[in-house]
Amino acid sequence: MSKDLITYLTGGDLRSIAKxxxxxxxxxxxxxxxxLFKFLYSKDRLIxxxxxxxxxxxxxxxxxFLFGHKEDILHFIDTARDKEFKWHLSSMVSRLKLTNDELQRVWKELTKWAKDKRESRIVRVHSIQSLFDLAKQDTELQRDLKKTAVALKKENIPSIQARLRILGM
Structure with missing residues (x-):
């Protein structure tokens, strides 16, 4: 790359996307x-x-582009703590080709994120979308997602309700 990547990733605060x-x-x-992917290992939350x-x-x-980074993404799914990272991870992981064991592992974590009332709403909404995308691979997962959706509807959170409606749930 012609320019130093870091110059596009720094400056401002967590509310901005810089350059x-x-x-x-x-x-x-x-x-x-x-x-670029290497910067996911930065100690700087903003980067x-x-x-x-x-x-x-x-x-x-x-x-x-993600295929060679599957192990990294799966590691991050297990270890991510920051909401800004989680919502992007939840979207990216659904683009990977996962083995059945990997799918079960990801499914468990995304379901936890979707149901956790302490998670940010954007993490929860992105997790629901990714669960929906992943459920296309397995009818058992589709049934599990329907149960999750029923539980989430009871919370009456507008952003979650809207996502479930968009997904036809």
Whole structure:
């Protein structure tokens, strides 16, 4: 990459995305993506959040970029604590090709995030969307998601209600 990536990821606070939109067109190859991905290991919450934002946006159109990073994503699903990271992770993990064991592991964690009233609403909504996407692979998961949706509807939270409605649940 021609410019130092860090310049696109720093500055401001957690409410801003800095220069992530300017960074996106510069990431054209797997090598560029891999270089950016390394910033998920930063100790700086701001850099991790912005990196995750960029990676999520890039993999919407190019999910193949993630394939070599499956183990990292699964590790982060198990260890992430910051809400800004979790909501991006929940979207990215649904773009991976998972084994049955990996799918069960991810399903358990995303269901926990979706049901946890202490989680931010955006994490919960993104988790619900990812559960819906993952449930397309397995009828048993579809049944489990329906049970989760019934429980979530009882909370009467507008953002969660809206997502469930959009998903036809």
């Amino acid at each position: 992530v939109e300017e960074l996106l067109p510069l990431v054209r190859t797997q090598s560029d993506f891999d270089e 991790v959040m912005r990196t995750a934002d960029a990676l999520e946006k890039l993999t919407t159109q190019n999910p193949r």
